[in-house]
């Protein structure tokens with residue numbers, strides 16, 4: 189057992205932590221969120237300069253050949269700053285789909301550009317009725333000469349509007365919920381027939397409904413194996429879930445720190461409210477929630493690499509279950525212990541609670557992962 | 566022991582139900598049922614309808630225009646209104662300040678203010694909390710200094726619900742700094758149009774404007790607006806708390822939200838089947854329903870007891886808000902990923918844009934975050950627990 193991060197990993201974490209503390213304060217974040225794009229090109233370029241955008245990719249693809257632990261470290265820091273840039277959608281989810289499913293030529297065409305900050309990706313997987321089930325795909329890709337024609341509706345695509353390219357799951361065979369018959373496609377967001385309805389999300393990010401009507405793509409748009417994309421889709425989603433867990437831990441740490449500080453400074457009845465035992469014990473439970481979550485996020489970030497799919501699924505789902513519950517508990521307690529200030533949009537605390545709640549609603553909530561854990565046991 | 570409503574009570578329920586059915590404007594009920602934004606006019610319109618019927622102030626003594634209902638009738642009325650999607654009657658004038666004026670106010674105050682409260686001519690706000698005085702309310706600092714026929718008021722109130730609409734605000738102000746903190750407080754009625762008052766919005770987590778900061782800078786208030794005696798404000802404030810109890814459990818509203826939750830969970834699919842059929846989710850809904858069932862009976866026990874509701878009523882606040890919050894949480898979870906889209910514009914009833922996801926999903930997360938307030942306001946649930954442990958358990 190070795191819980192020590194390497195020197196390089198510590199450096200990566202420290203430099204990102206410093207950058208976010210300095211450049212990504214509450215007011216700066218507010219200014220970044222306000223315009224329609226909803227994130228900062230400048231911050232994105234700096235992430236590229238810091239090497240964050242290629243952390244998980246091979247050196248051969250313009251990356252740094254990092255491990256999933258490096259991604260975890262990055263995501264934790266992004267969570268600490270409730271950073272809204274499309275790191276999760278472009279690098280983690282979109283990037284890993286291309287990395288895991290793509291041909292060498294596809295990887296060469298996409299990953300170096302992503303690593304340099306020149307190309308944004310979004311993964312269009314969910315649908316209005318799919319909830320969290322990746323196998324529920326009603327979007328169709330019908331064969332059309334050498335290529336395909338896509339039709340369907342993808343729901344709540346994170347950063348869908350700003351993406352240059354979309355990774356889309358579509359049905360090339362089988363019925364709406366069958367495991368077999370799903371294929372992945374990589375296509376331009378600006379392709380003819382792609383309609384994007386963009387909106388804000390409650391946690392300060394952007395997402396979109398994306399509708400495909402008779403979108404023609406070539407055979408080279410297929411990402412990975414035809415009809416058999418579900419296993420790789422699940423693997424990429426597990427990687428993404430482990431990253432979300434890491435992000436949640438960063439958010440929990442920051443929210444706990446802010447709350448504990450408030451307990452020490454806010455005075456009522458002539459003493460700090462943190463002197464009331466009723467609140468002390470709640471703070472302790474928040475801290476324990478965070479530590480337990482950290483343990484499972486760590487475990488998931490390692491086991492997500494496991495060759496045994498059941499071990500991978502179990503650990504990742506365990507982490508997501510715990511983080512869903514702890515995130516909810518910490519978010520609610522933090523608001524409560526801040527009193528009226530907790531429900532004010534002018535305080536960072538509530539924004540952390542929002543992000544934690546939405547992490548639960550991304551790639552499977554607690555109940556979804558209970559089910560999945562049982563099926564992988 | 567008979568846990569059934571009497572024939573008379575049942576008849577009364579029917580009467581209330583058909584009145585609400587026939588008179589609650591559909592556009593207002595639609596807003597409430599679909600969590601659309603309500604405006605001042607919506608509340609006032611409904612209150613005026615109740616006023617015409619003579620039902621706007623059931624808690625008032627008959628001679629002032631009250632209904633002389635039993636507590637059970639009052640509960641039936643609250644429940645029917647809540648269940649049907651009536652907006653809640655704004656409590657600040659009718660439920661909070663009016664009983665104080667009735668008991669402790671001057672003849673002029675009674676004659677001038679009470680009819681205007683009854684007819685919803687004046688919109689009232691509650692000016693208790695301050696930046697430094699929340700749970701520790703007795704520490705209020707807003708100063709009122711007597712100068713001839715007036716008080717000069719300086720200071721700040723905060724979290725003032727719907728203060729942006731208010732014509733009048735009742736405030737706890739400090740008139741004496743030399744005595745024990747509870748004894749230096751007075752109860753003052755202040756015209757919101759007085760020079761020197763500034764109202765600034767506080768935007769909440771759902772990006773709505775529901776609460777405000779109210780600043781007082783050298784505000785001249787006629788001494789005739791002092792309620793009762795100088796230095797007795799704390800006594801009146803505590804008296805008022807006793808009048809906030811009915812309706813605090815919000816049983817009717819929660820029944821309505823529970824029903825909506827079940828309808829939503831019947832439409833949402835998990836693995837191709839209605840979510841409500843999934844035992845994992847269904848059991849969580851049942852757990853809340855069981856709490857609500859218990860709460861209703863606990864409420865009726867409190868209301869039926871011959872003694873005035875005491876500190877036990879804090880149970881109603883704690884459990885009532887627990888249930889309300891649990892329902893918003895389950896609703897947010899029921900809509901799955903469609904909890905994420907945040908479109909405050911869609912909460913405007915007149916908005917005609919393209920929806921995202923099912924209509925009921927549009928407000929789910931916003932309402933969840935908005936309802937975090939319920940365990941904070943009106944005496945936080947921690948303070949309610951302190952009350953029970955000290956006053957009931959003797960700890």
Ligand SMILES: Cc1cc2nc3c(=O)[nH]c(=O)nc-3n(C[C@H](O)[C@H](O)[C@H](O)COP(=O)(O)OP(=O)(O)OC[C@H]3O[C@@H](n4cnc5c(N)ncnc54)[C@H](O)[C@@H]3O)c2cc1C
Pocket residue numbers: none
């Ligand atoms: C099965 C068992 C085995 C044990 N074995 C040993 C042993 O081998 N050797 C030995 O020396 N002792 C042993 N003990 C005793 C044990 O350490 C004590 O029971 C324990 O320290 C609690 O003390 P108490 O029973 O006097 O309860 P109390 O101290 O009276 O506590 C009663 C309750 O009050 C709570 N409480 C007390 N103070 C506070 C506070 N400041 N804030 C909040 N809550 C508080 C406690 O948590 C508890 O819930 C054993 C006890 C049990 C039950």
Ligand SMILES: Cc1cc2nc3c(=O)[nH]c(=O)nc-3n(C[C@H](O)[C@H](O)[C@H](O)COP(=O)(O)OP(=O)(O)OC[C@H]3O[C@@H](n4cnc5c(N)ncnc54)[C@H](O)[C@@H]3O)c2cc1C
Pocket residue numbers: 454456457461464466467524525526527528529531690691692693694696697698699700701723724725726727776938941942943944945946947948951
């Ligand atoms: C949406 C909303 C609407 C409101 N509307 C109005 C209004 O119209 N008029 C008005 O006057 N006020 C209003 N309030 C204010 C409300 O009454 C206060 O927010 C509440 O009393 C808590 O005070 P505080 O916010 O200062 O929190 P604090 O008192 O600072 O409390 C912070 C935390 O400490 C806890 N705490 C404090 N003291 C103790 C203790 N002794 N033991 C254990 N825990 C403790 C609290 O429970 C809370 O969790 C409103 C508040 C909200 C959120």
